[in-house]
Amino acid sequence: MADQNALFEFLLRMGDNSLILGHRVSEWCGHSPVLEEDIALANTALDLIGQTQFWLGLAGEVEGKGRTADDLAFLRDAWDFRNVLLCELPNGDFGQTLMRQFLYDAWSSIMLGRLMTSSDARVAEIAAKASKEVAYHVERSGDTVVGLGDGTEESHARMQAALDYLWPYVGEMFDSDEVDAAMVKAGIAPDPASLREEYDALVAKVLGQATLTIPTDTFHHKGGRTGYMHTEHLGHLLTQMQWLQRAYPGATW
Amino acid sequence: MYAQLVKTAGTGVKTREEMSDEERNFQDRVDRDEKIEPKDWMPDDYRATLIRQIGQHAHSEIVGQLPEGNWITRAPTLERKAILLAKVQDEAGHGLYLYCAAETLGVTRDELTEELLSGRMKYSSIFNYPTLNWADIGAVGWLVDGAAIMNQVPLQRTSYGPYSRAMIRICKEESFHQRQGYDIMMKMAQGSDAQRRMAQDALNRFWYPSLMMFGPSDKDSVHSAQSLAWKIKIDTNDELRQRFVDQTVPQAKYLGLTIPDENLKWNEERGAHDFSEPDWAEFFNVIKGKGPCNVDRMDARVAAWEDGAWVRDGLLAHARKKSATRTAAE
Numbered sequence: 086m087a088d089q090n091a092l093f094e095f096l097l098r099m100g101d102n103s104l105i106l107g108h109r110v111s112e113w114c115g116h117s118p119v120l121e122e123d124i125a126l127a128n129t130a131l132d133l134i135g136q137t138q139f140w141l142g143l144a145g146e147v148e149g150k151g152r153t154a155d156d157l158a159f160l161r162d163a164w165d166f167r168n169v170l171l172c173e174l175p176n177g178d179f180g181q182t183l184m185r186q187f188l189y190d191a192w193s194s195i196m197l198g199r200l201m202t203s204s205d206a207r208v209a210e211i212a213a214k215a216s217k218e219v220a221y222h223v224e225r226s227g228d229t230v231v232g233l234g235d236g237t238e239e240s241h242a243r244m245q246a247a248l249d250y251l252w253p254y255v256g257e258m259f260d261s262d263e264v265d266a267a268m269v270k271a272g273i274a275p276d277p278a279s280l281r282e283e284y285d286a287l288v289a290k291v292l293g294q295a296t297l298t299i300p301t302d303t304f305h306h307k308g309g310r311t312g313y314m315h316t317e318h319l320g321h322l323l324t325q326m327q328w329l330q331r332a333y334p335g336a337t338w
Numbered sequence: 339m340y341a342q343l344v345k346t347a348g349t350g351v352k353t354r355e356e357m358s359d360e361e362r363n364f365q366d367r368v369d370r371d372e373k374i375e376p377k378d379w380m381p382d383d384y385r386a387t388l389i390r391q392i393g394q395h396a397h398s399e400i401v402g403q404l405p406e407g408n409w410i411t412r413a414p415t416l417e418r419k420a421i422l423l424a425k426v427q428d429e430a431g432h433g434l435y436l437y438c439a440a441e442t443l444g445v446t447r448d449e450l451t452e453e454l455l456s457g458r459m460k461y462s463s464i465f466n467y468p469t470l471n472w473a474d475i476g477a478v479g480w481l482v483d484g485a486a487i488m489n490q491v492p493l494q495r496t497s498y499g500p501y502s503r504a505m506i507r508i509c510k511e512e513s514f515h516q517r518q519g520y521d522i523m524m525k526m527a528q529g530s531d532a533q534r535r536m537a538q539d540a541l542n543r544f545w546y547p548s549l550m551m552f553g554p555s556d557k558d559s560v561h562s563a564q565s566l567a568w569k570i571k572i573d574t575n576d577e578l579r580q581r582f583v584d585q586t587v588p589q590a591k592y593l594g595l596t597i598p599d600e601n602l603k604w605n606e607e608r609g610a611h612d613f614s615e616p617d618w619a620e621f622f623n624v625i626k627g628k629g630p631c632n633v634d635r636m637d638a639r640v641a642a643w644e645d646g647a648w649v650r651d652g653l654l655a656h657a658r659k660k661s662a663t664r665t666a667a668e
Contacts, residue, residue, distance in 0.1 A: 104416075111410045111419070114426055115403035116638060118646020120434055120447075123403065127427035134420045141416075155415045179649050232656040233649065240652025329414040329472055336530050338414035338472070338522075 091267035092205075093148045094167065095274055097157070098264075098310050100140030101168035103215075104158055105319070106189060107133030108326055109176055118179055125225060129186065132218040139211040159330035163319045170309035171254040173319045177247065180233055180240065184247035187230045190223035191287050192258045195280045204272030227291045234295025241296065248297050256305025259284070342462060342553040343625065344391045346561035348383035368569050373499035376442040384568050388498055389443050390459070391570060396436035397454045397461040399429045401635050405469040406478060414472060421518050422475065428511045435507060439500040455640050463621060466629030467547050473526045473533070473540035479519015481541075481548040481586065487512045488582045489552065492572035501570070520589065527593040534594075541590065542598045546616040552579040554618055583611050 111130040117123045141154035171189060176182045197219055200212035233240040259281045268274035292299055308314030329338070354362060360379055367374065374380055403426050410426065413419035437447040453459035464482050469475060487509060494505045526537040552575045556562040565571035573581075583602075590597050601614045623629065 108411060111423060114407035114410050114423070115400075115430075116407075116642045118642065118649040120400065120430055120437070122646075122649075123430040124427055124434070127423050127430065131420055131423040131427065134416055134423065138416050138420070155417075158416055159414070179646060229653075233652045235659065236652025236654075236656040237648070239648050240655070243648065325411050328412055333530065333532055336414075336533055338418055338525055338529075 088267045088271070089147055089149075091264045092271075092273065093144055094264045095268050096140050096144035096147060096208075097165075097167040098169075100137050100144055100154070100157070101166050102172050102189070102193075103133040103140060104137040105166070105168040105322065106172040106186075107131075107137060108322060109172065109174075110182070110186070112176055113182065122179070126182075129222055129225075132215075132222065136211070136215045136218070139214070143207055143211065155330075159327045163315050163323060164312050166309075166315065166319060166323075167312055168309055169254070169257045170306055170316055171251065171257065173309065173316055173322060174251070174254065175318055177250070178243060180243040181247040181250065183226055183229045183233070184244060185251055186222070187226035187291065188251055188255055188288070189258075190219060190226050191284055191291075192255075192280065194219045194223045195283050195287070196275075196277075199275040199280070203274060208273055230291060230297075231295045234292070234297045244295065245297050248292070249300055252300045253302070253305050256303070257307045257309060260307055260310065262311065342394075342551065343460070344387065344394060344565075346383070346565045347386040347390075348381075348561075348564055350561070351564050351567050365567070368497045368567075371495070371497075371569075373502060374497050375499045383564075384570070385443050387565060387568070388501065388570055389440055389445050392436050392440040392443075392501055392504075393445070393450045393453065393459055394461060396433045396440060396450065397459060398465065399433035399436065400454075401461045401465045401639060402429055404635055404638055405465055405467070405631075406475060408469050409472065409475050412472070413475075418522070425479070425515050425518065428515070432504075432508045432511070435504040439498075439504045442500045451643065455636070455643055457627070457636070460625065462551060463624045463629065464547050464551050466624050466631045466635060467543065468631050470543070471536040471539060473523065473536035474544070476519050476522030476526060476537065477540035477544040479515050479517075480523050480589070481519075481544050482551070483512050483515040483519060484586065485548050485551040485582050487516060488578050488585070495569070495572060497569035523593055523595075527595060537593070538595055541595050545598050546620075549579055549582070549613075549616045550618075550621045550624075552576075552582070554621070580610055583613050587611055 107130045110126055110133065113123070113126045114130075115123060117126055137158065138154050141157045145152040145154060145157055171185060174185060176185075194216065197212045197216035201209055201216060203209040203212065230244065234244040235241070259277045261276050261278050265274070265276055269276050289299065309316075329336075352361065354365075357365065361381055364374070364378075364380060364384075374384075406422060406426050406429075410419065410422050413422050437450060440450060441447060450459065454461065464485075469478065490505050490509050490512065494502055494509060496502045496505065523537055523540075526533045554575065556575045562571060562574065566574075587597065587602065599614045601612060603612055604610075605612045624632065627633070
């Protein structure tokens with residue numbers, strides 16, 4: 086049997102990514118540039134929150150301390166969150182939001198594809214469901230990145246600025262540690278580093294069509310998926326997201 | 339309702355003798371409950387009134403995202419967050435169907451949007467009230483969507499085909515919205531003291547604004563008579579308001595909440611509840627832009643539109659490049 090602590094950590098990483106990014110995307114509600122985007126962004130956020138319910142629900146089960154998905158989402162502090170930093174970065178303008186979405190979706194679509202053959206049937210089942218949604222997400226965010234990158238001079242400049250800002254946060258999605266080693270050993274999940282080649286090919290193709298230039302600096306920020314050091318942004322997000330649960334402990338909603 | 343104080347174009351109902359042949363033929367079709375379709379002949383005033391009514395309804399769906407969006411990032415559970423996201427997404431979708439229905443009358447979505455942002459067209463007064471505690475999200479579903487359904491169910495039979503079909507789709511989703519709102523209210527009413535306080539506070543603040551949604555009494559209005567004759571209005575404002583009160587009173591009682599109206603009582607003779615009228619001076623103030631949230635709501639919509647200009651321009655430029663490349667290749 087796989088190391089249950091490592092499995093719990095892995096599931097938190099998956100669930101916290103979708104939770105925090107879903108929350109960020111939901112901040113757009115009613116404020117996007119065009120009605121179709123309001124619908125699409127709400128739909129993306131909804132899918133991500135749905136995926137969160139599965140990942141964190143399973144995490145709570147694996148942990149075996151009776152914590153529900155809601156307990157994990159609403160009653161942990163920033164240091165216990167395991168999402169990559171990319172997901173917690175602020176929305177910025179619409180271009181930054183869609184670039185962040187594409188950079189994440191591209192990773193997520195590859196990761197979920199691999200997880201569909203996980204040795205853990207529960208993981209494989211969640212991945213199968215989520216990968217259908219993410220296949221659509223990556224198509225849509227990719228198309229929008231291309232449309233805006235190869236649009237007007239202004240939209241191109243904004244998308245390049247978004248890429249330059251976000252690129253140093255991409256590398257963290259491919260970091261590996263002992264949790265990943267335990268997952269690989271148990272056949273539950275792939276080594277994140279092994280996704281990089283496929284990711285680079287996909288991203289290069291789309292960003293090429295978008296006429297955008299991928300930064301050459303290979304430095305990347307880290308600290309989210311290990312919980313060692315999140316950005317300052319996460320705490321503010323949590324103050325909002327967790328407010329009712331914190332202000333009225335024990336209430337049912 | 340989502341369309342209030344829609345001024346009916348024209349001078350009132352014409353007698354058969356005053357009508358032209360085309361008008362008589364049109365009215366006969368309406369009277370036979372035949373649907374009027376975009377390419378059919380229709381009186382200019384019918385077209386103009388429908389554009390105002392459908393446009394105002396569409397704008398209400400769009401602005402209506404804001405008070406609920408105000409709580410999406412603070413929804414207390416993952417399930418509540420997902421439901422609220424789904425609901426607000428539905429509302430944006432309703433806006434889309436309605437703008438499409440309006441487009442069949444010869445006006446574009448961008449034109450209607452400009453009318454909204456410049457303040458020439460209105461949206462429902464209800465969305466100028468704030469959502470202050472989580473129970474407000476319940477109250478919006480229960481009361482606001484409840485009042486909207488009360489108006490929209492009859493409009494499924496409206497004479498204009500595209501509007502009628504949009505209403506049929508919208509009503510299906512609205513009834514889910516109302517149920518989820520009532521479900522939130524149930525949880526709150528059965529919850530802790532603080533939650534019950536939130537529920538009562540929400541009802542106190544949303545009761546009269548909900549009654550205002552039907553608009554002031556129009557039983558003597560010649561304009562309403564024309565809209566009724568054209569079947570783009572099916573019931574009078576007072577009939578709808580009464581139906582709403584009669585439906586809501588037992589629901590409030592079941593929740594153990596008190597409707598903030600000392601004059602509310604069952605009238606055996608009428609077979610209906612007597613109730614206090616809302617403060618119509620407040621209503622007209624809100625319509626004129628002096629509601630608690632008018633300025634913020636419009637600022638949010640204007641900012642979304644202006645900040646998004648580069649996105650719309652960029653996507654359009656890309657689409658043109660692509661189609662030029664395709665044409666060149668052919």
